Amino acid sequence: MQHFLLSAAARTLSLKQVFRMSDAEAYETFCQLRWPETDGEAVCPRCGCAETYNITSRRRFKCVACHHQFSVTSGTIFASRKLTFVDLLAAIVIFVNGAKGVSALQVSRDLDVQYKTAFVLSHKLREAMALEQQNRRLDGVVEIDGAYFGGYVKPENEKADRKDRRLAMNRTGKRQCVVVMRERGGKSLSFVVRNEGDAVPMVRDHVGTLATIHADEGTGWDALHAGWNVHRVNHSVQFMDEGACTNQAESYFSRLRRMEIGTHHHIAGPYLYAYAQEASWREDNRRVSNGSQAMLVAESAMASPVSRKWAAYWQRKAG
Template sequence: MSEDEAYQHFCQLRWPETDGEAVCPKCGCAETYNITSRRRFKCVACHHQFSVTSGTIFASRKLSFVDLLAAIVIFVNGAKGVSALQVSRDLDVQYKTAFVLSHKLREAMALEQQNRRLDGVVEIDGAYFGGHVKPANVKAERKDRRLAENRNGKRQCVVVMRERGGKSLPFVVRNEGEAVPIARQRISPQAIIHADEGTGWDVMYGIWETKRINHSVRYSSDTACTNQAESFFSRLRRMEVGTHHHIAGQYLHAYAGEASWREDNRRISNGSQAMLVGESAMASAVSRQWAGYWQRRAA
């Protein structure tokens, strides 16, 4: 794809309702002048000048449209994620550029989950990530890392709520019990909850019809099963161990959201996945966290 073709493709993603014809983001006027020499537009009504990426997460971009489109395709093509180092090599850009660009795409993915509510049969489960404590070299000096006093306090709990045959919602909390108030906001009162025997889920009996399974006895049964939630954790664990190798605690929610998006859209083609991310990216506002990240200008 040439640069002009990639540019026209981004126009189609930004303004699908007008078949790629520019619409002023300031006043909504559909009549614009096309400044072809600078790939910008000027509104006839308010005279505001803008580009196809103005007001999106790609605002103030320096990469070409071909590279941006290639970055989206490369990013969604990894079943268990793609590291920023791999993206930087594939696009021939700095690691810093690939790192911020990847996180902007994760932010666009999370746009689909903002107002999502779950219903029907919902599986809920939690797993702990991060906070690895390296064992001592000498066996006699090694401590039981399962005990709280021998941990480093960096472990975080990722809780996923997954609708049977539907979508999922991940959250990062300190322990499973803290996820119950979030679940009350995001899960319909008429839903049927499937959970394990963790004590954090005991309070759910008074809120939903709840079914429990003891994983020390069996993984699934005819009455309760959390295998769909475990499938999400399997993907996120492989992302952490096999692809990214280390996930900083402050970014764990972004990687959990990415794993959720990949699980929800795993049955559709790679091209359709790329278009979904592209549409979300062009519909997202300028990132408050990642705009000017390396210049420490993030809000």
């Protein structure tokens, strides 16, 4: 049977189609995404009035009630954008087309923009992706697992000088644990913590009490038995034990590892959570066509407020 990603159903939008669009057509697309309830007609973000003047020469709107002037990207994650609407739409398509992520360097080359522009834009899209995961609740059968990222210690040249990197004293202290909670046949959630056991409070907040949890024999998950029906599997012996397994959680980590090793090569500690949430979104939407994926990301971006972390990011670094 043909894999979904190899089928025609997975390809519903191409860069060729995007770059054939005029900027006016791309602009109308963003209007439809921003105001789907009014079929693309502007609604004042300040007072909610649906009656506005259209300042066509500047692609801005003026509210009849409060006289506030705004654009289609005002108050969104794309506020103060300088890229054309065609380039913005193309950036989203390039971003979702990477099954294991896309590096900022590749985005900068494809769009002919500075690396700084591509870096911030990519992180803004990751922030929009994470919007879908807010206040998510998991039920049914939920697989939970953790994996460690970062804190790599390069081995010494001489074998006699090499140290056991499994020991805490020989680590850099930068290693972090990504914990994923994945509902079978449903959605997933990921968090970055210091150790696996630190994620137990997140499990209490996001997993229903009637859910059945599958986890490995890590001692950090022992506390889960107090609140849920928990099935454990000893991975040093077998991958599945009488139906108990964490294979879908391992599938998530496989994607995240390939993103780190094959695409980004290095993920800095403060940004690990963003890449973890991106991998979660890609796993959840792996059987969705690329055109639908692009629209999902664009809709989330237009619904996201101005990013407190990424707005004027490089200006803050320069200051």
